[in-house]
Amino acid sequence: MHGQPGPTEDERRWNSVVSRDRSADGRFFFAVQTTGVYCRPSCASRLARRENVSFFETTEDAERAGYRPCKRCRPDQSSANVDAVALMLKACRFIEASEETPPLAQLATLVGLSPEYFQKTFRKLIGVSPKEYAIALRSEKVRQELATAESVTSAMYSAGFNSSGRFYDNAEKILGMTPTAYRAGGRGMNITVTVSTSWIGTVLVATTARGVCSVLLGDDARSVLTDIRSRFPLATFRDADSNSEQLVSAVIASIADPFTHSTVPLDVQGTAFQHLVWNALRQIPPGETRSYAQLAASIGRPASTRAVATACAANPAAVIVPCHRVVRADGSLSGYRWGVERKEQLLAREREQSETVDQIRSRGVVR
Ligand SMILES: [Zn+2]
Structure with a gap:
């Protein structure tokens, strides 16, 4: 050995933590004594004091030493x-x-x-099998064909289904109702309704010529359809057209990946104050959350926290107007019109994907 000794292994590791070096992820983990949590080197959390930090080769070693995985960088997920x-x-x-x-x-x-x-x-x-994913895509074509085709059978063949049996087996799942009922409508304003299946459950997208007027989540097609009819009792529910197909695709894509489509045009009914709140909700980036007080402050109405919460609860477009990104001041989840469990799932997925997007971007692959 000659000259000055180089940095020790732990010094190199500490430098990686300080610089949040992604290339060090997976090589080691660091744990913080004061919080009892262990992290990946690149974790975005506030930097701990050096004297409270120790290093581990594996997550198992860190957990054996009594540390819990960080909820932010999820070091326990490979x-x-x-x-x-x-x-x-x-x-x-x-x-x-x-x-x-x-x-x-x-x-x-x-x-x-x-x-x-x-x-x-x-x-x-x-959230679905590759085949179900393909079927859901083709069902868009089925809807389009149903509006113009001579018969359901020809609609089915031109959309690539091989036998009537298979189409009818799938029809309720795809259309949310039988093909015949799909043609039926109500009275009043012109709305298209599309029901599909997504990782978060059944999704109903209602559109007008101007944009998306409602996005509803539920456990099955029946519940969301009942919901939409009660919201628009006088509407004429008409068949999808190329405009609505595009809007529905954008909504579904946005539910699958909140980082791809951020601006789906809306045609929602509400008071000026509600519109103000709903617009502010759309400014919260995926993967992040705000408190009601922060949201109220962001629209210049810091004293209106309660009214802001009420406007969030009246949101007619689930996920697209991301009211799920509003949590209590202490970070705990408050209520959600479509179930607190769904809110939790939406937020967990956004956090996970935000990490994914960061990593993919940092490697220069995709997007
Ligand atoms: Zn962390």
Whole structure:
């Protein structure tokens, strides 16, 4: 050994923590004595004091020493999961670009995974199987055909379904009602209604010629349809057209990935104050939350916290107007029109994806 000794291993690790070096992620973990939490080197949380920090080779070592995983950087979730999200999104784009449902083996080869593992991962991360994803996409075509086709059978064939049996098996799930009922309507204002299945449950998207007038979440098609009819009792529910198809696709894409589509045009009814609050909600970036007081302050009405909370609760467009990003001042979840459990799931997924997006961007892959 010659000259000055280089930095020790722990000094190098500490430097990585200080610079939040993503390339160090996975090589070690650091734990903070005062909080009892361990993190990845790149964790965005406030920097701890050096004397309270210790280093571990593995998450198991950190947990054996009594530390809990950080809720922000999720060191206990493997970064393979992050790569998998990028791969599954690649498969989604491929399915979208294909005329017919690509065979499972072809999709698996595309992303370099075994068919079984691909299928399992896709379902876990996207929320439906690759086949269901393709069916949901083609159902857009079915709706379009139903409006003009001579018969349901020809609509079915031109949309790529092979037998009536399969179409009818899928019809309720796809359309939220039987094909015949799908043609039926009410009276009054012109609204298109589309029901689809997403990772967060059943989603109903209602549109007018000007934009999305409602997005409702529920456990099944029946509940969301009952809900929309009670909201617009005098409406004429008409068939989808290319305008509504585009709006629905944008809403569904935004639910699948809040980082892709941020500006879906809205045609929602409300008071001027409600519009002010709903617009402010749309300014909260995905992966972040605000308190009611912060939201009230952001619209210049710091004394109107209660009225702001009431306007959030009256939000007619779930997810698209992200009222789920408002939490209590102490960070705990307050109520949610579509269930606190869904609110929790939406926020957890956004946090996870925000981490994914950061990592994908930092590697210069995709987007
Ligand atoms: Zn952390």
